[in-house]
Amino acid sequence: MQVFLRQAILGILVVLSALTLTFILVRLSGDPTSIILPQDATEAQRALLREQLGLNQSLVTQFLSYLGNAVTGDFGKSYFDSESVTSIVMRHLPNTLVLAGASLAIACLFALPLGVMAAVWRDGPVDRFVQVAAVIGASMPSFWVGLLLIQVFAVGLNLFPTYGTGSAAHLALPALTLAIYAFPSLARLTRSSMLEVLPQSYVMAARAKGMPESRVISRTVLRNGMVPVLTLLALEIGNLIGGAVLTETVFAWEGIGRLAITSIQRRDFPVVQGVVAYVAVGFVIVTFLAEVAIRFVNPRLRHK
Amino acid sequence: MGVHSRTRARFTALHGTRAAMLAFGLSLTAAPFSLSDALAQTATARIALSGGLDRLDPSMSANGTDLVVMSQIYETLLQIDPATGELKPKLAESYSAKSPTVWEIKLRKDVTFHDGTPLTAADVKYTLQRLLDKDLGSPHYSQLTSIKEVRAVDDHTVEIETETPNPVLMRRMQPIGGSGRVFIVSKAYFESHTPEELINQPMGTGPYKLESWQKGNSLTLARNEDYWGEKPAIEKGIFTFIPENSTRVNALLQGEVDVIQRLPISDVERVKQSDNAHVVSSPNGLVHTLLLDSSKPPFDDIDVRKAFAHALDTEDMVDGLLGEYGRVLGVPLGPNAVQFDDTIEPYAYDPDLSEKLLEGKTPIKLDTFTSDGRYVNDRDFYQVINSQLDQVGFEITPQTLEWGRFINMMQNRSGGPFYIIGWDFGEGDASKMNSFLQSSSALSVTQDAEYDRLVAAAGQEPDDAKRTEIWKQVQKYVHDQYFIAAVWQASSLYGFSKKLDWTANFGENLALSEFKLSQQ
Numbered sequence: 025m026q027v028f029l030r031q032a033i034l035g036i037l038v039v040l041s042a043l044t045l046t047f048i049l050v051r052l053s054g055d056p057t058s059i060i061l062p063q064d065a066t067e068a069q070r071a072l073l074r075e076q077l078g079l080n081q082s083l084v085t086q087f088l089s090y091l092g093n094a095v096t097g098d099f100g101k102s103y104f105d106s107e108s109v110t111s112i113v114m115r116h117l118p119n120t121l122v123l124a125g126a127s128l129a130i131a132c133l134f135a136l137p138l139g140v141m142a143a144v145w146r147d148g149p150v151d152r153f154v155q156v157a158a159v160i161g162a163s164m165p166s167f168w169v170g171l172l173l174i175q176v177f178a179v180g181l182n183l184f185p186t187y188g189t190g191s192a193a194h195l196a197l198p199a200l201t202l203a204i205y206a207f208p209s210l211a212r213l214t215r216s217s218m219l220e221v222l223p224q225s226y227v228m229a230a231r232a233k234g235m236p237e238s239r240v241i242s243r244t245v246l247r248n249g250m251v252p253v254l255t256l257l258a259l260e261i262g263n264l265i266g267g268a269v270l271t272e273t274v275f276a277w278e279g280i281g282r283l284a285i286t287s288i289q290r291r292d293f294p295v296v297q298g299v300v301a302y303v304a305v306g307f308v309i310v311t312f313l314a315e316v317a318i319r320f321v322n323p324r325l326r327h328k
Numbered sequence: 329m330g331v332h333s334r335t336r337a338r339f340t341a342l343h344g345t346r347a348a349m350l351a352f353g354l355s356l357t358a359a360p361f362s363l364s365d366a367l368a369q370t371a372t373a374r375i376a377l378s379g380g381l382d383r384l385d386p387s388m389s390a391n392g393t394d395l396v397v398m399s400q401i402y403e404t405l406l407q408i409d410p411a412t413g414e415l416k417p418k419l420a421e422s423y424s425a426k427s428p429t430v431w432e433i434k435l436r437k438d439v440t441f442h443d444g445t446p447l448t449a450a451d452v453k454y455t456l457q458r459l460l461d462k463d464l465g466s467p468h469y470s471q472l473t474s475i476k477e478v479r480a481v482d483d484h485t486v487e488i489e490t491e492t493p494n495p496v497l498m499r500r501m502q503p504i505g506g507s508g509r510v511f512i513v514s515k516a517y518f519e520s521h522t523p524e525e526l527i528n529q530p531m532g533t534g535p536y537k538l539e540s541w542q543k544g545n546s547l548t549l550a551r552n553e554d555y556w557g558e559k560p561a562i563e564k565g566i567f568t569f570i571p572e573n574s575t576r577v578n579a580l581l582q583g584e585v586d587v588i589q590r591l592p593i594s595d596v597e598r599v600k601q602s603d604n605a606h607v608v609s610s611p612n613g614l615v616h617t618l619l620l621d622s623s624k625p626p627f628d629d630i631d632v633r634k635a636f637a638h639a640l641d642t643e644d645m646v647d648g649l650l651g652e653y654g655r656v657l658g659v660p661l662g663p664n665a666v667q668f669d670d671t672i673e674p675y676a677y678d679p680d681l682s683e684k685l686l687e688g689k690t691p692i693k694l695d696t697f698t699s700d701g702r703y704v705n706d707r708d709f710y711q712v713i714n715s716q717l718d719q720v721g722f723e724i725t726p727q728t729l730e731w732g733r734f735i736n737m738m739q740n741r742s743g744g745p746f747y748i749i750g751w752d753f754g755e756g757d758a759s760k761m762n763s764f765l766q767s768s769s770a771l772s773v774t775q776d777a778e779y780d781r782l783v784a785a786a787g788q789e790p791d792d793a794k795r796t797e798i799w800k801q802v803q804k805y806v807h808d809q810y811f812i813a814a815v816w817q818a819s820s821l822y823g824f825s826k827k828l829d830w831t832a833n834f835g836e837n838l839a840l841s842e843f844k845l846s847q848q
Contacts, residue, residue: 058736062390062507063749064763064771066470070739073465104382106524107543115544171574179578186578187570189545276570278544286380286571291732 031315035308042304043094046297047087055079056103056291077103090297099298104290109298113280117302119189120279123272124264126195127202128257135207136253139214143222143249144241154215158208166267170201170274187276198275205267206260213256214249221249251318258314262307372564373828373843376576378590380569381547383527384538386511387459390467395506396589396838397567400549401442402511402532405433405452405501410833413666413756415498419447419512419533421484423501428493428790429476433501435484439556441514442537449480454515456488471500471508493788495795496759504834505755535560535841544569549840560841562828577823580605586825589838593653593704599823606824609653610832613820614750616703617660617764618713618813621745621773626692633810635685636746639720641677642814645712649705653819659803660761660815662753664834667799672807675814682720690721697744702731704818706748713814739770746813754834758799759787765811774811 056077057070074080078089093100099109142151177197178186188194221227222245230244231237268281276282280299287295377396383389386402407418417423421434439447456478459466474494479487490497500508517531530538535557536549549565568585570576577595580588581602591599591607599605620627620636627633646654657663658672686692698710707728714724729737737743749771753760762783767775782805786798806812820835829846830839 054733054736058739059732060467062467063735063739064507064769065467066770067739069465069467069470070770072462076465105527105543106383174575174578179582182582185584186582187572187575187584188568274572274575276568276572276575282571289730289732 028312028315031312035312038308039301039304042300043091043297044087046300047090050288050291050293050296051083053288054291056293059290060103094297094301099301100294102287102295103292109294112283112295113298113302116278116280116283119277120265120268120272120281122195123198123202123268123277123279124261126199127206127264128260130199130203131206131210131260132257134203135210136214139211140218140241140246140249142211142215143218146219151215154211158212161204162208164204165270166201166205167270167274169204170198170271173197173201174274189276189278194275194277198271198277201271201274202264202267205271206264209263210253210256210260214253217249217252218245221245224248247321251322254314254318254321258311261310262303265303265307371562371845372566373562373587373840374566374568374585375587375838375840376568376570376579376585376589378569378573378576378588379571380544381541381567384530384541385523385526386509386513386530386532387455387464387466387468388523388527390507390509392506392836393569393589395503395509397547397549398511398530399503399534399837400536400565400840401530401534401538402513403534404503404509404511405435406498407502408504408756408834413664415502418502420501423498425790426487429490431488431490431498432481433486433488435486436556437484439533440554441517441533442531442552443514443517444554445514445516447512447514447533448483449486450483451515452486452512453478453480454518455510455512458513458518459510467507468500468509472497472510493790495790495792496757496787499755499757499759502755504837505760506752506836508755536565539564560843561845562840562843565840580823580825583825586828587830587838587843588823591821591823593650593821595823596653596821604826606826606829608822608824608830608832609819610835611655611817611819612662612664612754612833612835613818614703614835615657615660615662615753615815615817616709616748616750617815618746618748619764619773620811620813621741621743622809622811623741623773623775624745626689626694627745630810631685632689632692633813635682635720636717636722637675637810637813638678638685639682639722640675640713640716640814642674642816643677645709645716646816649708649712650816650818653821654704655817657815657817659807660751660764660812661758661803662751662756662760662817664756665753665758665760666756667758667796667803669800669803672803675810679716679720686721691723692721693723694725694745696724696726697729697734697737697747698726699731699734699748700728702734703748703750709748741773743773750818752836754836758802759783761802761806765806776809776811779805779809779811 057073061069061073078086097110101108102112138150138154142154145151174186174197177183184193184196227240227244230240265281268279269285272279272282273285284296284299287299377393379393381393381397382391384394384398386398403419405418405420406415406423409416419436419439421436423431423433426432435447435449441447456475458464459468459472460475462469474490474492474497475488476491477489481487501510503509512533514531518526528541535552535555537552539548539550541547547567551560551563570579573592576588577598579585583604596607599607620633622628622633642656646656656674658674659669661668698707700707710726714726717724734743749764751760751763763769764771765774765779766772766783767780782798782802786795786802789795789798820832822832824830827846829844830842
């Protein structure tokens with residue numbers, strides 16, 4: 025229980041620091057009135073807009089009112105279309121969750137079995153393949169992979185639409201792009217944590233008891249070896265949101281990554297702050313769940 | 329009927345692939361697909377914009393993509409005649425100067441808003457007064473401040489009185505040119521709706537009505553069947569948003585959209601060679617100015633400015649980077665502007681002269697900022713400029729900045745010794761030059777009393793011929809003073825499906841109502 029409490033407090037601290045940092049960073053990035061108004065707007069026009077947006081108040085005042093509202097879930101309104109940040113984020117978030125979920129599923133589908141096989145048959149052909157694939161996957165930037173996939177599967181073979189959000193057909197290419205992005209770290213970690221568990225004495229003991237090898241791997245090795253992988257999966261969600269920024273832009277996928285990048289480019293402070301807040305909270309929750317899951321998979325940790 | 333069968337053919341082709349995907353079980357929620365069924369019956373244009381839409385209240389937005397949609401829903405009193413560049417009536421029946429400070433505008437009597445109410449002088453008066461409400465914070469405000477009073481004389485006559493003679497004011501009454509536009513809104517509708525509703529539910533007199541808007545996803549315009557003017561060919565316009573250049577081009581080539589905005593110059597050949605798309609261009613795109621900060625050393629010295637300008641082989645640079653879609657100009661002014669002086673030649677490439685002018689002054693070290701992706705091939709332009717300057721004795725240390733930060737620095741007059749800014753001369757008047765040359769302008773790095781004196785005189789000259797004369801003097805003066813080292817204009821490029829065609833007269837203004845179905 026105590027562990028969970030500590031985890032919760034840590035989580036709150038993480039969210040708070042994320043909120044504070046974003047608040048400072050967006051304000052360091054420049055004056056939104058330069059972007060919102062036409063480029064040759066007068067200084068008087070810009071001053072008026074700054075006043076209307078509350079940007080002329082002292083930073084402390086702005087920060088306190090922002091934090092006060094954020095606690096109640098109110099992140100203000102977009103500078104551009106006056107829509108509430110919460111409703112903007114809520115419109116984009118499901119798309120990103122679908123994309124991240126699908127790509128994580130694809131990545132796991134390939135990375136976990138391949139990682140296990142690579143460890144079990146170390147230095148064999150599967151191992152070689154995983155290592156090479158991981159290096160290739162890690163060295164291809166996701167926007168490039170995305171463009172490549174569009175060129176081959178959408179333009180060349182005409183199997184999928186080139187852009188847009190909506191159906192499963194629209195999802196296929198961006199999900200594959202992100203899966204390729206997530207695959208290397210997952211496969212490598214699965215392999216290395218399996219390799220760590222395999223020579224352990226309890227694995228030997230299991231074998232000595234006469235357990236069939238398939239059972240040794242699936243029960244003993246996997247259970248223990250999965251702990252770091254689960255932790256990584258939680259971290260991978262954060263990583264995927266990062267990867268989603270580029271992937272969503274390439275595919276015009278209406279998700280939170282694309283929302284973040286457009287809002288940053290046009291200095292829509294409330295939306296940037298809102299996106300970071302929701303992602304931070306989501307990330308903390310996922311890490312927390314991973315913690316729970318780890319304890320579930322590995323009973324020894326429950327009593328620590 | 330021919331129209332319908334052609335459009336049907338297009339959608340049938342689309343359906344083939346879609347059906348295949350359904351068969352593979354790939355489509356879960358086939359929303360866009362069922363949409364295309366309904367569209368198969370109508371002449372539809374699917375348009376991919378390069379950015380999203382924010383607010384469709386014409387008093388509150390001057391954003392390019394918003395304007396594309398707003399100018400189909402809302403209309404202006406006047407318009408530009410593409411053949412002559414002169415103003416002609418639109419919602420107005422006629423307009424005239426009653427005195428140097430009073431304009432009289434007679435309105436058409438057959439115009440109605442989408443809600444069926446007739447357009448009256450009260451609507452025009454309300455529109456202008458709303459824009460002039462300082463607290464509204466309209467982006468168009470600063471270009472209209474010369475207006476003193478607006479009077480509704482009778483139901484169809486409006487008088488606009490200005491503080492001092494303002495001959496350019498009528499240019500604000502046409503739809504092209506970015507900020508400063510006056511789109512006429514309905515007084516009754518605007519007074520009875522909240523600002524949020526006005527942003528989201530535009531309602532004007534234009535050839536198209538808003539049918540639906542799924543924020544961030546698509547916006548659909550339907551033809552206004554009760555339109556007072558000529559009925560457009562296209563019944564429905566569906567706007568989507570694809571910020572990534574190559575994705576936009578692919579969507580066009582795959583037939584997923586019919587029209588794309590901002591066709592990248594590098595993809596022109598691909599579009600030209602494709603079976604289903606073609607390029608539409610207008611030479612009247614952004615006018616790019618290479619501004620020199622003459623308010624500070626080293627460019628406060630005219631010899632250094634002169635050396636800078638003659639060190640550049642602008643003709644070669646524009647030819648190499650823009651090809652047939654760019655042109656070098658002698659003056660910082662769109663050739664569509666009525667006062668454009670085509671007798672002034674661009675600065676000649678003469679590096680020997682530059683070296684001579686810089687004798688004893690080199691090396692001149694400059695820390696500069698550059699943009700990447702804001703304008704067509706801007707990074708390459710900066711690279712070529714820097715390397716040519718390097719050869720005559722300048723030492724440039726460039727740093728690339730993201731646009732939001734860069735424009736902010738320019739507005740604080742700390743954008744570095746020289747940089748490129750592009751200007752929309754769609755309005756067709758030389759007064760746009762003031763945005764970057766008049767001392768009082770936010771983006772001007774020129775502080776020159778003689779320039780200010782000349783343009784002040786031009787700004788109040790009611791006689792068109794005399795005004796043109798003064799503006800020609802200004803152009804000569806700016807050229808002789810080397811305030812701006814190079815000027816080039818990049819074409820506005822669009823990709824169109826072969827099923828559609830459009831004559832782009834005004835650069836950045838994508839007008840759905842002017843699209844035609846191709847006669848194939």
